[in-house]
Amino acid sequence: MRKVMVIQHIGCEPLGLFAEEAAGLAEFRYVRPFEGEPIPDSLAGWDGLIILGGPMAVYKPDENLYLSDELRLIAGAIKEDFPLLGICLGSQLIAAASGAAVYPGPQREAGWGEVVLTEAAGKDPLFAGLPSPLPVFQLHGDTFDLPAGAVRLATSDFYANQAFRLGNNIYGLQFHVEVTSGLVKEWAGFYEDYIAGAGISPNSLLEDLTPRSESLRPVASWMITRFLRLG
Numbered sequence: 001m002r003k004v005m006v007i008q009h010i011g012c013e014p015l016g017l018f019a020e021e022a023a024g025l026a027e028f029r030y031v032r033p034f035e036g037e038p039i040p041d042s043l044a045g046w047d048g049l050i051i052l053g054g055p056m057a058v059y060k061p062d063e064n065l066y067l068s069d070e071l072r073l074i075a076g077a078i079k080e081d082f083p084l085l086g087i088c089l090g091s092q093l094i095a096a097a098s099g100a101a102v103y104p105g106p107q108r109e110a111g112w113g114e115v116v117l118t119e120a121a122g123k124d125p126l127f128a129g130l131p132s133p134l135p136v137f138q139l140h141g142d143t144f145d146l147p148a149g150a151v152r153l154a155t156s157d158f159y160a161n162q163a164f165r166l167g168n169n170i171y172g173l174q175f176h177v178e179v180t181s182g183l184v185k186e187w188a189g190f191y192e193d194y195i196a197g198a199g200i201s202p203n204s205l206l207e208d209l210t211p212r213s214e215s216l217r218p219v220a221s222w223m224i225t226r227f228l229r230l231g
Contacts, residue, residue, distance in 0.1 A: 002026045002047040002228050007070060009054025009089060010034055012186050016178035017220035018050070026228050039069035043076065047231065048083040051090030053176065055194070057142060058092045058102040071097045081167040083230040085223075088140055091164075091172030095144035098166060102144040106158055108198035109138035110191075111205050112212055115154040115162040115175055126171055126226050127153050127163070135215050136162075136175035137184065139191060141198075143174070169230045177220045181213040 004026050008014060011034070019028055026048070031037050043049060051070070061067045074097035077084045086094040092102045117132035134154065146152055146161050154163035154175075162174045179187070188195065188202040195202045 003045070004028050004048040004050060004228070005040065005043070005046050006030045006050045006052065007039070007090075008032050008034075008052050009056060009064075012183070012190050013053045014183075015050070015052070016180050016183050017217055018178045018224045020180075021217065021221035022224045022228060025225065033064075033066035033070075039066055039073055041073075043073070043080075043082055048085070048228065049073075049077055051084070051086045051093055053088030053090060053139070055191075056089060058089070058096045059142075067093070078166065078170060081169050083169045083227065084171070085227050086172045087178065088174060088176060091174050092142055092144050094166065094170065094172045095147050095161075098147035098150070100145040100147040102142060105141055105143035108141040108194070109156070109158065110195045110198040110200050111138060112136075113138050113156070113175075115156045117154050118152050120151050121153040121163075124151070124153055124165060125230065126165070126223055130219060130222060134177075134219065135212075136177055136219075137179045137216065138175050139187065139195070140174060141194075171227070177216045177223065179213060179216065181209045184209060184213060 006028050008030050056064045074093055078098055096102045113136055114133035115136055121127035143159050147166050150164040150166045152164050156162050164172050184205055188205045192202045
C-alpha cells in the first residue's frame with residue numbers, strides 16, 4: 001500500500017472524495033501546519049505528496065510562515081519528479097516553487113462549474129478518458145503563470161491555467177473535484193462572505209447538491225487511482 005503525505009491548510013478542506021475513493025489503495029497521513037505540526041524536511045520514505053487548498057495567499061508568506069517550508073519541500077519534489085498533486089492553493093504553491101508568478105486573478109470563481117480539457121489532456125495519464133467539459137467546483141481568486149516546461153491540461157473562460165502537468169508526475173489542479181456534499185455545505189457557511197463577494201449567493205451552492213456532488217465522484221475516483229500509480 002502506498003504511503004502518501006497530505007498537507008492540509010485548514011480544517012474544512014480535507015481529502016474528501018479522494019480519501020473515500022482510494023480506501024484500501026493508500027495510507028494517507030495528514031500534516032496540519034495550521035495546528036502547529038512542522039512541515040517535514042524531506043520526502044524520504046513516502047510514495048506521494050498531496051497538497052490541499054486553503055484561503056492563504058502564496059504571495060503573502062509572512063502571514064503564514066510555514067508556506068516557505070512547504071515551498072522548499074515542493075521544490076525538492078519538483079527536482080526529483082516526485083508524485084505530487086496540488087489542489088487549488090496546492091497548485092499555486094507548485095507554480096511558485098517552480099519559479100512561476102502567482103497573483104490575484106481577474107475575478108473570483110466560486111461554486112459549480114466546468115473546465116475544458118486541452119488536446120494534451122487526451123494523452124495524459126491522469127486526464128485521458130475524462131469528459132470535456134469536466135464538472136468541477138471552484139473556490140479561488142488567485143491564479144498563476146504556467147510553470148516553464150509545464151503542459152496545460154484544462155482551461156476556463158476566466159482562468160487559462162486550470163490544470164497542468166510538470167514533468168511526468170507532478171500535477172496542479174486549480175479546481176476541486178474532491179468535495180462531498182457535506183464539504184460544500186460547510187464551505188457555503190465558512191466562506192459565505194468570500195462567495196458572496198464573487199456575486200454568488202452561498203445558498204445557491206446547495207441547489208441540487210447531492211447529484212452535483214455525486215457527479216464529481218467518478219472524476220475524483222479516476223484521478224486519485226491514477227495518481228497513486230505514478231512514480
